[in-house]
Amino acid sequence: MELGVQHDRALEIALANPLAKKVETIPFDHANGRVLATSLTSRVDDPRFDNSAMDGFAVRASDCKEKPSTLIIVGTSQAGGEQPPAIGPGQACKIMTGAPLPKGADAIVMVEDTKTDQDRVTILGPARKGYIRRRAENLSRGQEALPTGATLSSATLALAGTMGHGEVEVVKRPTIGIMSTGDELVPPGSELMPGQIYESNSHALASLVESMGCHAVRHESVTDSMDELRARLDELSSHDAILTSGGVSMGEWDIVRRIMEEEGDLSFWRMMIRPGGPPLFGTWRGTPLFGLPGNPVSSLVVFHVLVAPWIARSLDYHNELGPSISRRVSVLLEEDIPGAPGKLCLRRIRIRSDNGQLLATTHTHQGSGNMHSMVAHNGLTLLPPDTDGRAGEIIEAMWLV
Numbered sequence: 001m002e003l004g005v006q007h008d009r010a011l012e013i014a015l016a017n018p019l020a021k022k023v024e025t026i027p028f029d030h031a032n033g034r035v036l037a038t039s040l041t042s043r044v045d046d047p048r049f050d051n052s053a054m055d056g057f058a059v060r061a062s063d064c065k066e067k068p069s070t071l072i073i074v075g076t077s078q079a080g081g082e083q084p085p086a087i088g089p090g091q092a093c094k095i096m097t098g099a100p101l102p103k104g105a106d107a108i109v110m111v112e113d114t115k116t117d118q119d120r121v122t123i124l125g126p127a128r129k130g131y132i133r134r135r136a137e138n139l140s141r142g143q144e145a146l147p148t149g150a151t152l153s154s155a156t157l158a159l160a161g162t163m164g165h166g167e168v169e170v171v172k173r174p175t176i177g178i179m180s181t182g183d184e185l186v187p188p189g190s191e192l193m194p195g196q197i198y199e200s201n202s203h204a205l206a207s208l209v210e211s212m213g214c215h216a217v218r219h220e221s222v223t224d225s226m227d228e229l230r231a232r233l234d235e236l237s238s239h240d241a242i243l244t245s246g247g248v249s250m251g252e253w254d255i256v257r258r259i260m261e262e263e264g265d266l267s268f269w270r271m272m273i274r275p276g277g278p279p280l281f282g283t284w285r286g287t288p289l290f291g292l293p294g295n296p297v298s299s300l301v302v303f304h305v306l307v308a309p310w311i312a313r314s315l316d317y318h319n320e321l322g323p324s325i326s327r328r329v330s331v332l333l334e335e336d337i338p339g340a341p342g343k344l345c346l347r348r349i350r351i352r353s354d355n356g357q358l359l360a361t362t363h364t365h366q367g368s369g370n371m372h373s374m375v376a377h378n379g380l381t382l383l384p385p386d387t388d389g390r391a392g393e394i395i396e397a398m399w400l401v
Ligand code: AMP
Pocket: 180, 181, 182, 184, 185, 197, 198, 199, 200, 201, 202, 245, 246, 247, 248, 249, 251, 293, 294, 295, 296, 369
């Protein structure tokens, strides 16, 4: 067991017990939001054949040098239609966007630049080769165009479809069990007895888990009793991983830490970060378990800097195209932000784009119980240990998305 580990080391330790990566093949129709388990290569040339980028006329450029010139219309080429007749000198073929280019044609004139009179067309504007979309100019059959670990959504999904995949091999969504601990917690909306507060962490964590491409199962909170906690953790160990919140500090009632020390397999406790110092990682009956702090801000911050990268690395998510809840960016500080002695300092900042530069400011007080501060801000500084941030300096940060 390691005590008080640096951020990088914490991730390295946790990755010794990664989230198990399983794959499944699913119909393309169900692939929205899923993550590719293999790279995808194109099953077709894209475009499949030379076609027109415009509605207009397919012509021979050499016939259109003089303006106006008049050509004989020999047929029509429609998208999805048959191969049109070839054109010879002095001839043109009416053509629609996406329709195959007739043999003999080497340019397109836009319909707006023509005048038609029965079987004749007068060319009034330019005949452009650039209006022809050439076979395979986007992708060749067999070409790899989507990497492993990419999320299938809008553009990636459309590209997989363009490439002809009727089924895709994707990462099976792991199931992550989430449970808050604390005698004081009751569900939002219930009547509060003296000393009770509303439980919110499990909702935030479930949302983050889902954003990371996993299936979140929220369990009812557990009271600060060793026997109850043991029984509930046994239940949760059927999931692929467990997230608990609360009960990992130094207090007498911090029983997640106690039970993991005494009966679990504890890999580390405490991280050199601020806020969010108390987390632990280990396994419970073989299932990876993160004991996140109870303080609401801390539990989210630790998810962002530790649990999210653990999921991403375990499941081989692609850096740019895979599921992510933050992006690393460089920001210009508009005010001094103090760092933390010996700890990676994750101050909440509001990032905004202004005139080609990302600027960062702070707005509310930064107590780790102040959930409003996570809404008033949209980023975290990544100030290295013992490093203050000065107004006017550019520093690394995480933009929470
Ligand atoms: P703990 O880590 O259990 O000592 O909790 C630290 C602080 O966070 C205490 O003020 C708790 O009341 C609060 N807290 C713990 N768990 C939650 C939760 N699930 N939702 C909201 N607040 C919590």
